[in-house]
Amino acid sequence: MRTDFERRHSRWYEKILLGVPFQLLIGLPLVVMLPSLERWGWEFWHYLPDVRRNTIAAIILAFIGILFTLRRLARFPGSQVVAYIAPTVTIYFLVMVAILFFTREGYTRQVMFSGYLACLLWFFAGHFIGKRYRRLKLAVVPLGEALKLQGTRQIELRYLDKPELDRVRFDAIVADLHAEDLTPEWEKFLAKCTLAHIPVYNVKQVQESVTGRVRIQHLSENEFGSLLPSSLYQGFKRVVDFFGALVLIPLLSPIMLATAVAIKRDSPGPVLFVQERMGYRGVPFKVYKFRSMRCDHHGKGFTEGEDDPRITRVGRVIRKYRLDELPQLFNVLKGEMSFIGPRPESLALSEWYEKDVPFFSYRHVVRPGISGWAQVEQGYAAEVDGMTAKLQYDFYYIKHFSLWIDVLITFKTLKTIFTGFGAR
Structure with a gap:
């Protein structure tokens, strides 16, 4: 079962490359170290006056903010993250500079600007290198409302012919869990996918993610409650x-x-x-x-x-x-x-x-x-x-x-x- 039912990106190197820890353990030190070394030399960490500490702290905070903002934006349908990298990086660094300016804390402009360029390079490179990994690959149980699903540039759909994955790795399985013709064989298949830690989503969840809309034909009282804004x-x-x-x-x-x-x-x-x-x-x-x-x-x-x-x-x-x-x-x-x-x-x-x-x-x-x-x-x-x-x-x-x-x-x-x- 482990051979036939394996989640996409379940291998250790894929988890590392696509995860936040890689960004924080590899990307963040690079973005901080390269500008600092270029301006202050290899021994800069032996002497860290307020100006240097403020500059390094601003770059770290900007990097973390950029990372989590881009990851959150990528969750919404139709969001072309590559178009938002430059604006997001620019906004975060401007905010950091504004905070330092209004609090009258010193910082090194050269290192800050170099950190800005390093962030741009890192996030653009990460986007294009990992582009093929970010497109979701979903297996679709061809029954009920699931037959109406259509793929996008962000989501690849593959309709299954039988309740098997044929050793193809998918990010998740999509099924109309309320379909009248959902047979015991398909239900057993969905259970096996869940046991293999492959997520199983109801078609309604995926429809919202693909279209950016909430269907309104059958809103119930419970759904009204779930729509209550913060x-x-x-x-x-x-x-x-x-x-x-x-x-x-x-x-x-x-x-x-x-x-x-x-x-x-x-x-x-x-x-x-x-x-x-x-x-x-x-x-x-x-x-x-x-x-x-x-x-x-x-x-x-x-x-x-x-x-x-x-x-x-x-x-x-x-x-x-x-x-x-x-x-x-x-x-x-x-x-x-x-x-x-x-x-x-x-x-x-x-x-x-x-x-x-x-x-x-x-x-x-x-x-x-x-x-x-x-x-x-x-x-x-x-x-x-x-x-x-x-x-x-x-x-x-x-x-x-x-x-x-x-x-x-x-x-x-x-x-x-x-x-x-x-x-x-």
Whole structure:
């Protein structure tokens, strides 16, 4: 049984190369030692004044933060970790420098910068060397809902012909544990896999990991409870939102002023578009946006895609780079919105959605956001199109409500802002 049922990466050298201990025992000393030796020589550890200790401690803390942040981001579907290595390394080192600056502690700039470059090299090299090991290889029991699964760039699926692994090593087994045609032979096979320490996952768990959505057709009361977000993180996030908006409003005021002038010169009408929308805990509020449509055209009450004839010339530009959302910084400051969260819907659309989806209002358990998981994964589609998919993305966000998914959404949003890719 040990020959036919062996978990992938169960061999000692694979466990070492893919594990956190290898990063901390090999990578961390290299990132610290190489810059230190280059600047201070081989005998640097015999004499460690405060400046050297501060520099080494900052590099160590930055390395550990980078390591665990990238590992957490890699768990979410669609996260291309290689795209987040440089931003993550840069942010952590900037934070370390800021802490040293504001606490007036001395440090060596040359060693800090060399440590920054060493971290970039280490994490990029680790990503490309271990790329083939990180793609999950899952065996699928071809019954029930499992037949609908589709692989991704991160997950390779192999459907089994019979209840055997044929000496192929897999990361896990996927099965519809509630399938009516799950025979005793397949149940015995799943038991043998579990005994061999090969994880067996219900298809629902894997569907969420692959699609980034929580299915909403059969939400039960217990599942509602599992979707309850952390009140501790909600409080922390509110503090970050408040001070973030307080800093960004004056910094971005020149861009907002230029946008307002361009809108006013492009077409008649007010600069701001103000609409009442459904907010946190079902409390309506007025959302602020820069107007991107003509006032003398009437439509359906929601945007009809990129080709909507009501969108002005300036409107197309500010929508592409999300500049129309900037006035919502004031909504964030007032506590009506967050930087990250489900997009707030108009009152009319919310009432209409609730007629078809009774638990639609559950998305209001967290503050609505300027950007959100549905927007970076699905795009800013027409309001009514893909409503079910949007709701599934929103529930996935609420279920995984944490700093890590907010960081990932922030990276993806910044990519859209600077490239215009994915905006509608």
